[in-house]
Amino acid sequence: MSKKKKLMAETELASAEIIHPAEDPKLRLLNVSYIYSKGTPFEMKALDSVSLDIHRGKLTGIIGHTGSGKSTMVQLFNGLTTPTSGKVLLDGEDIWAKPKEIGKIRFRVGLVMQYPEYQLFEETVSADIAFGPKNMGLSGEEIIERVNEAASFVGLPQNLMDQSPFDLSGGQKRRVAIAGIMAMRPEVLVLDEPAAGLDPQGRRAIFSGIKRYNRETGCTVIIVSHSMEDMAEFCDDVVVMAHSKVLMAGSRDEIFSHAEKLEEVGLDIPQITRLALMLEKEGITFPESLYTVGYATEAFAALFDLGEGGGV
Amino acid sequence: MKGFALGQYYPADSVIHRLDPRMKVIAAILYIVASFLCKNFFAFVLLVVSALFLTLVSKIPLKILLRSIRALIFIMIFTAVINIFWFTEPDAEPLLAWKFIKIYRGGLFNALFILVRILAMVIGTSIFLTYTTSPIALTDAIEHLLRPLAKIKVPVHEFAMMMTIALRFIPTIVEETDKIMSAQKARGADFTTGSLMSRAKALIPVIIPLFASAFRRAGELATAMECRCYHGGEGRTKLRILRYHVRDFVALFVIFLFVGGIIAINIFGAKYGWVYTM
Structure with a gap:
């Protein structure tokens, strides 16, 4: 980038109007856009210059319809995808400042993808949960401690730990997968539709486990969902996405006091x-x-x- | 995995897109035959012209087309280089002679011809088959064309169904691979650095879930087909019935004209002793 262009880009970033600004945000998106299959007939804009703050230590819910850009957004948080333009700041630092060290960012921002139970591969549940911490290069004792801690957060009974993850029920597999990310003790835990396809009891168990994790460790947690009921019950802050943009963001009270506006864009209240x-x-x-x-x-x-x- | 180019249909509105898929399969075969028939310089000129013509008519952007060529560039160059050294003309003066390596003018031409031949074949088949014909239409066409084999108890319908399912699941499995790789990357898996051995080991967390889900999908699909009373090809009717149009016969005529042209050039070449023949 030429000097002039860089300067222009920086002023543009500075002028971005951030939605739901925080003094000291854990995560900040600055004018972030993301375009799929750029330059082909299948080109699609998934995010359109989004500027947003995620508050430190809070449990933030991101809601929106399918195709509103939620899942694209969460993959930008931990650097799985690179924004087409704009910046992602973690603790005020651009996560792409050193592209070679993006792996470290992924340990700091843990992402549980949609239907994470399909990523399990190890012989035992505990070995699968230990995969992340092992990649971090931790010692054996530390790994065991973290695996047990994570298992207790998601409510996995000790007798399951030596079973094969392929023998578990769907809900149990989901918990193993979430524990696998929690065991890395990320500063930010991002979960994409953690309760999709589970029965009401399973949903509650997973959400309350996540909430307990947030309260006890003080980590920032982001949950993507399209269930308003769950968001209303468990989140501190809510971000509403529509048409590749952030429609509203704020504390739970602020958002739900505009219930009519939510209904207008066709979201279930x-x-x-x-x-x-x-x-x-x-x-x-x-x-x-x-x-x-x-x-x-x-x-x-x-x-x-x-x-x-x-x-x- | 992005830009995965195997069998990628490129939607556009062109004459070739609208041709009957059966005709396109026949055209592709004839085109390959024609490229092998080329015997002298002028025949190859006609081949190059026809490839350019196809590219223009099909409305496939050059950039997309180059992608499918790029995959084969190594094979093309390798074959061409081998041909330069392999060629010997007993009564001609070599252009370059160093120890046992002798390069003849004919060898250079030979290499060029081989290059053009492979290039034309790739362009021809990918334009007729992959870029302008959706995989489903293609299997439909192959089922139709192979139907006579059913008389000698070849399970044509079953093969076609297997092919349809396989083609249908390629993008799904690619997508799934992407997803699983992302998920494991999020857990700190590293696929790009380290020795060959450690990189192969790093793929285990991808391959196991991928196989597990492929088997699960296969089971689900079998159940779903069973539920809809699938019982093989007997008495089964088609949703899209293939019909030949006038344009299909025109296309066939043009292809025959092209093959005829190449044969004619070959005969003239042989008669007047055009040089640089193969």
Whole structure:
């Protein structure tokens, strides 16, 4: 790149308006675009100059329709793909500053891809979880410790550890795969549709394991999903993607207080939020936006207490 | 794995795209035969002209076409170089003689001819078959053309079905390989550095899940076919029925004209003793 061009690119980056800015973001996307099959008839823009902050230590949910660019975005976080233009900053440093050391970035930003159970290959569950830490060059003891820690986060019972991963059920395989990334103790854990295709119990177990990991280790966690209910229940921050761009990003309260806007772009809002919106139309108002059943129960209880107190 | 060019259909709107796939299979065979018939310089000129003509008519960008040539460049150059040294003319003066290596003018021409022949063959077959014909249409055509063999109990339909399924799953498996490689890279696997041995070992975490999923897919597909009462080719009707159009016969006529032209040039060449024959 010529000096002038570089300068221009830098000013362009500086002028990027970041959505949901943070003082000290863990991850920052600056004007990131990604185009598939560039220069062929199959060319497709998957991300269109996205500038976004992921807040440190938070559990961030990314939601959007299929084809909105979610999965493309997460593969940029750990350098599996290179942005067509723009920068990805981890702790303020460009992850592509030293392309040869991108492997180190992948240990710092752990990515669990969609349907990760199909990547298992080792003879035993524990050996499979140990694959990542082994690649990091850790000592045997350290590896064992990390494998056990990760297994407990995802709720894998000890008696499964010596079985072949191919003999497990789908949900158990999924947990093994997630543990395989957690065992690398990444600073950022990114999960692409971690609960896709699981039954409700399996979903809850996986999400609460991830939440516990986030709270206990203080690591930044990013979850991609298209289930609003799950996002509403487990995330601190929510990023809404639509048409290769970030439509909205902010804390969970901020996003769900714009429930109508979510419906406008055709995203499902949690059922309980829809009920609250309908009630509001009928003149019943709630002090805050409702998005989990837990909140709703309290709010309804308060409403009825008020009613009884009023002596109906 | 990106830009995987085996059997890559290039959608465009051209006369060749619209030809009946059976006719394209026949045309490709005739084209290969024609390139082997070429005996002298002028026949090769006609071959080059025809390759250029095909490229223009098919509307395939040169860049795409070069990709399929690039894969064979080593073989082409290797064969050409071997031919330079192999050629001996008993009563001609060598252009260059050093110890046992003698290079003749005829050898240079020979190498050039071989190069042109392979090039034309690659361009011809990839234009007729891979770039302008979707794999499904191609297997359909092959099934049709081989149908007479069913009379002598060759399971033509089964072969065609196997080929269709194999072709159908190439992109799926390539995609799957990409995915698994990405997943293992995310766990710190390194496929690009280290000795040959360690790189081969690094592929184990890719190959095992790939095989596991290929078997799983095969099982699922078999079940799905069974559920839809698949029972082989007997009495089975086609969704897309192939029909010859006028343009197919015109194309066949042009191809025959081209083959005839090459034979005519060969005969003239032999009669008037044109040099640099093979």
